[in-house]
Amino acid sequence: MLREQGLEIVSLCRGGFFPASESAARQSSLDENRRIIDEAAALGAPMVVLVCGAVPGQSLAESRRQITEGIAAVLPHAAAAGVRLAIEPLHPQYAADRSAVNTMTQAGDICAALRSPWLGIAVDVYHVWWDDRLEAEIARAGANNWLHAFHICDWKAQQADMLNDRGLMGEGCIRIREIRGWIERAGFSGFNEVEIFSNKHWTRDQDAFLADILRSYQEHS
Amino acid sequence: MLREQGLEIVSLCRGGFFPASESAARQSSLDENRRIIDEAAALGAPMVVLVCGAVPGQSLAESRRQITEGIAAVLPHAAAAGVRLAIEPLHPQYAADRSAVNTMTQAGDICAALRSPWLGIAVDVYHVWWDDRLEAEIARAGANNWLHAFHICDWKAQQADMLNDRGLMGEGCIRIREIRGWIERAGFSGFNEVEIFSNKHWTRDQDAFLADILRSYQEHS
Numbered sequence: 001m002l003r004e005q006g007l008e009i010v011s012l013c014r015g016g017f018f019p020a021s022e023s024a025a026r027q028s029s030l031d032e033n034r035r036i037i038d039e040a041a042a043l044g045a046p047m048v049v050l051v052c053g054a055v056p057g058q059s060l061a062e063s064r065r066q067i068t069e070g071i072a073a074v075l076p077h078a079a080a081a082g083v084r085l086a087i088e089p090l091h092p093q094y095a096a097d098r099s100a101v102n103t104m105t106q107a108g109d110i111c112a113a114l115r116s117p118w119l120g121i122a123v124d125v126y127h128v129w130w131d132d133r134l135e136a137e138i139a140r141a142g143a144n145n146w147l148h149a150f151h152i153c154d155w156k157a158q159q160a161d162m163l164n165d166r167g168l169m170g171e172g173c174i175r176i177r178e179i180r181g182w183i184e185r186a187g188f189s190g191f192n193e194v195e196i197f198s199n200k201h202w203t204r205d206q207d208a209f210l211a212d213i214l215r216s217y218q219e220h221s
Numbered sequence: 222m223l224r225e226q227g228l229e230i231v232s233l234c235r236g237g238f239f240p241a242s243e244s245a246a247r248q249s250s251l252d253e254n255r256r257i258i259d260e261a262a263a264l265g266a267p268m269v270v271l272v273c274g275a276v277p278g279q280s281l282a283e284s285r286r287q288i289t290e291g292i293a294a295v296l297p298h299a300a301a302a303g304v305r306l307a308i309e310p311l312h313p314q315y316a317a318d319r320s321a322v323n324t325m326t327q328a329g330d331i332c333a334a335l336r337s338p339w340l341g342i343a344v345d346v347y348h349v350w351w352d353d354r355l356e357a358e359i360a361r362a363g364a365n366n367w368l369h370a371f372h373i374c375d376w377k378a379q380q381a382d383m384l385n386d387r388g389l390m391g392e393g394c395i396r397i398r399e400i401r402g403w404i405e406r407a408g409f410s411g412f413n414e415v416e417i418f419s420n421k422h423w424t425r426d427q428d429a430f431l432a433d434i435l436r437s438y439q440e441h442s
Contacts, residue, residue, distance in 0.1 A: 056378055056394035060351065093314045095351040096378035096394040102351055130281065130316040130323055157277055157317035159383055173277035173317040 010047070010191055011086065011122075011149060012040040017053035018070030019063040019100065026066060029053075033074045041081040047148055048078070049086045049122045054100040063100035068110050071119065079118045086122035086148035087111070091130075093162060104128055104137035111146045120148035123183065124195065126155055126166055129174040135182050142186025150183050151195040152176055152221050164197045168212055170220035180221060192221060231268070231412055232307065232343075232370060233261040238274035239291030240284040240321065247287060250274075254295045262302040268369055269299070270307045270343045275321040284321035289331050292340065300339045307343035307369035308332070312351075314383060325349055325358035332367045341369035344404065345416065347376055347387055350395040356403050363407025371404050372416040373397055373442050385418045389433055391441035401442060413442060 002009060015036040020026045033048075040048050052067045054060065071085065078085050087107040090099035101107050107121045121141050128134055141147050154172030159165040169176055180192065194213050201209050223230060236257040241247045254269075261269050273288045275281065292306065299306050308328040311320035322328050328342045342362050349355055362368050375393030380386040390397055401413065415434050422430050 057396070059396060059399075060353065091314070092312065092351040096376060103353075106353065130313040132281065132324075132327065155317060162380055162383075175278070175280060178280075 009043055009045045010193060011049050012036065012043065012045040012047070013049045014051045014088075015048045015074075015085070016050035016067075016099070019053045019055050019058065019066040021055055021058065026070065030070060030073050033070070034077045037074065037078050037081050037083050037085075040083045045083070047084040047086055049088050049149065051088060051090065052099045052101045054095060054097050056097050060095060060100040060102075064106060064110070067100060068113055071110065072114055075114065075116050075118055079116070084118050084120060084148055086120050088122040088124060088149075088151075089127055091127040094127075102127075103131055103133065104141065105131075105133050108137055108140055108144075108146065111141075111144065117145070120146040122149035122151065123147065124151035124153075125174050125176055125179050126151070126153050126195075129155060129179065134179070138179075138182045138186050142183075142188065145187075147183065147186060147188040148190075149193060150180070150188060150190065151193045152180075152217075153194065153196045154220075161199060164199045164202075166196045166198050168196060168201070168220075169194075169216040171216070176221045192217075230264055230266045231414060232270050233257065233264065233266040233268070234270045235272045235309075236269045236295075236306070237271035237288075237320075240274045240276050240279065240287040242276055242279065247291065251291060251294050254291070255298045258295065258299050258302050258304050258306075261304045266304070268305040268307055270309050270370065272309060272311065273320045273322045275316060275318050277317050281316060281321040281323075285327060285331070288321060289334055292331065293335055296335060296337050296339055300337065305339050305341060305369055307341050309343040309345060309370075309372075310348055312348040315348075323348075324352055324354065325362065326352075326354050329358055329361055329365075329367065332362075332365065338366070341367040343370035343372065344368065345372035345374075346395050346397055346400050347372070347374050347416075350376060350400065355400070359400075359403045359407050363404075363409060366408075368404065368407060368409040369411075370414060371401070371409060371411065372414045373401075373438075374415065374417045375441075382420060385420045385423075387417045387419050389417060389422070389441075390415070390437040392437070397442045413438075 154167035156167040156172040375388035
């Protein structure tokens with residue numbers, strides 16, 4: 001259906017959520033991730049984006065260890081299916097229960113440890129714009145062919161919701177063009193994916209929202 | 222009044238907000254900070270906590286440069302008044318407009334650049350708990366006598382408000398005891414200050430809130 005409309009599938013969102021206190025739960029997350037990889041392959045999606053997970057109260061270092069183990073366990077399945085995995089570092093505001101991978105440095109360290117052409121990073125400006133290591137880590141990721149996806153939107157200083165109050169490009173403070181420059185200099189030539197989780201924009205007229213996305217994309221990214 | 226009740230003043234919150242696009246605004250922030258230092262001295266407060274500031278859209282590196290310059294400019298006034306300054310790194314969720322100092326590493330780098338016995342760091346677990354450099358940076362700060370204050374509360378995975386929905390110790394995911402251990406091993410022996418900005422708790426019966434603070438302090442910190 002999508003392809004009939006001339007659209008291309010960039011990725012399937014999302015796999016991940018590897019950490020758990022109990023080993024049985026960690027095991028079942030592996031099965032779930034293999035199922036998601038199969039689903040991506042069936043759709044012809046070349047990539048699964050990973051929201052890696054975290055367990056409230058468990059040390060983030062232990063969660064990252066479990067994430068690394070989990071990805072290592074499903075990588076052969078991804079390779080066999082011809083589906084790439086992309087670790088998406090999430091903003092530290094999501095470290096409690098959504099992801100213990102909160103910086104490009106941590107994502108890069110996992111890629112370096114597992115070293116597979118099927119594993120890379122999804123860079124979302126909303127999550128990483130604040131990081132003083134961002135430019136250097138984008139360069140490192142580019143040099144290692146880890147740049148698998150680039151997501152854009154904007155960070156508003158005041159947000160009514162922790163998940164769903166992202167801004168259109170230009171509504172917030174992220175220097176999107178500067179980051180896109182770093183991404184392109186690092187060799188990335190894929191899509192700039194606009195990803196605006198927003199209760200506010202979702203309840204508007206969706207044609208007007210799309211027009212605003214196109215305009216803000218041209219003016220601010 | 223406070224002292225008649227047997228209470229001690231730990232610090233005056235807050236100075237800071239050094240960055241601005243216009244140099245006149247940066248200059249007036251210096252005057253404002255000198256006034257706050259005088260106020261602290263008049264109260265007999267030994268310290269001013271700095272929420273350093275940020276300018277939406279200005280690069281965080283530039284804001285940190287302006288912060289370093291601003292602190293350097295007011296440090297002689299603080300020394301003359303016998304008032305210490307404490308940089309409080311704020312969570313990256315506040316990087317847009319409240320502080321471009323978002324990690325202990327950045328705060329420590331400013332302290333290292335300005336090297337004064339009147340300048341140190343206020344460590345608030347809410348802001349820094351997620352950072353994989355936290356243990357190492359607390360040790361570095363202790364070795365340099367930069368640990369000026371320690372604030373505790375808890376981080377809830379779901380927060381209804383970006384500023385005022387902090388949890389009582391035990392209501393969230395921060396491993397407060399572990400961090401307190403690092404702080405104490407680094408040589409800090411000051412107060413553990415409970416700082417719970419919370420619309421929810423502020424609208425409750427305040428005697429009951431205080432009782433909950435005492436209980437959660439004993440059980441979870």
